[in-house]
Amino acid sequence: xxxxxxxxxxxxxxxxxxxxxxxxxxxxxxxxxxxxxxxxxxxxxxxxxxxxxxxxxxxxxxxxxxxxxxxxxxxxxxxxxxxxxxxxxxxxxxxxxxxxxxxxxxxxxxxxxxxxxxxxxxxxxxxxxxxxxxxxxxxxxxxxxxxxxxxxxxxxxxxxxxxxxxxxxxxxxxxxxxxxxxxxxxxxxxxxxxxxxxxxxxxxxxxxxxxxxxxxxxxxxxxxxxxxxxxxxxxxxxxxxxxxxxxxxxxxxxxxxxxxxxxxxxxxxxxxxxxxxxxxxxxxxxxxxxxxxxxxxxxxxxxxxxxxxxxxxxxxxxxx
Numbered sequence: 001x002x003x004x005x006x007x008x009x010x011x012x013x014x015x016x017x018x019x020x021x022x023x024x025x026x027x028x029x030x031x032x033x034x035x036x037x038x039x040x041x042x043x044x045x046x047x048x049x050x051x052x053x054x055x056x057x058x059x060x061x062x063x064x065x066x067x068x069x070x071x072x073x074x075x076x077x078x079x080x081x082x083x084x085x086x087x088x089x090x091x092x093x094x095x096x097x098x099x100x101x102x103x104x105x106x107x108x109x110x111x112x113x114x115x116x117x118x119x120x121x122x123x124x125x126x127x128x129x130x131x132x133x134x135x136x137x138x139x140x141x142x143x144x145x146x147x148x149x150x151x152x153x154x155x156x157x158x159x160x161x162x163x164x165x166x167x168x169x170x171x172x173x174x175x176x177x178x179x180x181x182x183x184x185x186x187x188x189x190x191x192x193x194x195x196x197x198x199x200x201x202x203x204x205x206x207x208x209x210x211x212x213x214x215x216x217x218x219x220x221x222x223x224x225x226x227x228x229x230x231x232x233x234x235x236x237x238x239x240x241x242x243x244x245x246x247x248x249x250x251x252x253x254x255x256x257x258x259x260x261x262x263x264x265x266x267x268x269x270x271x272x273x274x275x276x277x278x279x280x281x282x283x284x285x286x287x288x289x290x291x292x293x294x295x296x297x298x299x300x301x302x303x304x305x306x307x308x309x310x311x312x313x314x315x316x317x318x319x320x
Contacts, residue, residue: 004028005084005188006028006030007023007029007085007086008031008033008034008078008081008087009030009032009088010088010093010095011033011034011035012050012092013050013089013092014051015089016110017051018176018177019176019180020055021055022181023181024059024061028184031062032063034064034066034069034078035052035091037066053065068093069099075098078099083103084104085105085108086103087109089173094144095107095142097144100143100144108139109139109149110139110180111123111137111138111140111147112137112176114135114154115140116147116201116203118204118205119202119203119205120204122206122207124168124169125231126204126230128163128165131226132159133158134157134159136155136156137155138151138154139179140152151195152183152186152187152194153182154179155175157171162260165229165231208234213235213238214238214239215228215237215319217269217283217318218268218269218283220285221261221284221287224288225259225260225261228259232257236255238253238254239269239318239319240252240254241254252295253296254295254318255294255295257291257294258291259288260289260291262278262286263287264287265287266282267282267317268282268284268319269317271312271313271316271318273314274307279293279306279307289303
């Protein structure tokens, strides 16, 4: 039976979890989960296992966490498992040609974009940041070049204009489950049509950095709104706010979780409204209502809640 093909799964991020569980439920033989080493998290810097590692334990699936998956010891370990397939999704390391050649049938990747657009580590966030109206998932035949392999299957979905990267990634992860299962079966049966990517259509989705979340108020309101959506849940969009008029050099970072594009005009970054009706800031074109925001060490709250405890003057500026 095709469904009994054996798999070594490489995945770390939340995007990989639905595929991992879907492959198990579909009856594939999961030989092992290869995932990144546990990293210190939170204020206490505790080593916290990823959700996919926790699920592997629940299903009695061996977990292997090499620091570098392409080193001889790691490749030898995976080779000894004799998998039919290596399947990757949100793993976090580029695989060598030697490792990709280990499985009997092939190495496939589930990627969170419609390739060849948005190759790289952050396809979901970068698509939202660019204001795309549509995205999807692609199953590709892996090569040593990042996200450059032949395309086996694609599924498309519209992007809601207020959807965050975290929300969209959850949807894409679920959308990819059946697509990946069908692709594995088609490749095994020799009926998969593998199409090359058009190099002229390639765009990049580089890894997110904390500084990517800094709001530039000279941008049009729609671009500011898209940035806020793209930076959720990490690194989150931020702007500076001078909390005390007597201390103009003492800027407090404001974390912006949710926004809305509204009418209005003024000097970019200037506060146009600050009342129970809303907190509105002028952009380079139009204006942005800050719907949910947060100061460091505090919980996220609505603008109305924030303004009950903090005074923001009209025409004061954010981002300076």
